Amino acid sequence: MDFMTALEIGASGLSAERTHLNIISMNLANVNTTRTPEGGPYRRKSVVFQATPLDSPFTKAMRSELEREVKGVKVSGVVTDQRPLRRVYDPGHPDADGQGYVSLPDINVVEEMANMMTALRTYEANAATISSAKTMFNKALELGR
């Protein structure tokens, strides 16, 4: 039952959304990438979110069930999208195959932009929870004046 819980949850949301945004910009930057360190064209990446408890096991055991149920969020992993590659006829490309086709990542710019807006709005919502908690905190401090 403290203020820091609200701030920690907000912070976990902010950091998860920032990771999401990084992954989206990576996808957008690599729209036409045909060479990667792993070999072959770039594969679209996406993030997996997971609800996560905020406390260490000890504080967890000491707290009430209600407080244990309130969870933050984290990015549990970055997964590679298995959608098939886009094949474009471009015989002049250095990575073109025998028939003159180049394999490019199947990244839909509109889809990525939509995801980016979602990440942005979620980030804003989390920032709003933090500023809300801060308002409450400051108001409670006024009691001591």
Next chain:
Amino acid sequence: MKSLFGSHIHLQGKVLDMRLERQNVVAGNLANIKTPGYKARSLEFEDDLQRALGLDARGKMTRTSPDHMPAEFDARKFSADFIKDLKPRVVQGEDAVDLDKEMTTMAKNTLLYNTLITTLQKNFEGLKTVITEGGK
């Protein structure tokens, strides 16, 4: 309880605690807005609190017999109901948290929290006035 602080001050403290907890619950929901399979949670205490206070929404006593004495509210014995929404709303297989609802809950909660703090402040100011004026 006849003392420097009226019993309402314990009630106000309890409600502030509840509102803070609700802020935490809403923050948790908003952080997990894109977590697959996450179910929105909410914290309800108003109705139970009214009942514990022996009042209904119109502020009237609800004693079942005139012989009953109105019991004094004990802030330590009161706790909120924690509700897990068991039917997540599925939109494109991911979001179970209603953003509009959560943001409104949060705004309402913060406003009521701040109002309660202001009434508490006024209460203390009143006490101070009585003390300083009485000492003259």
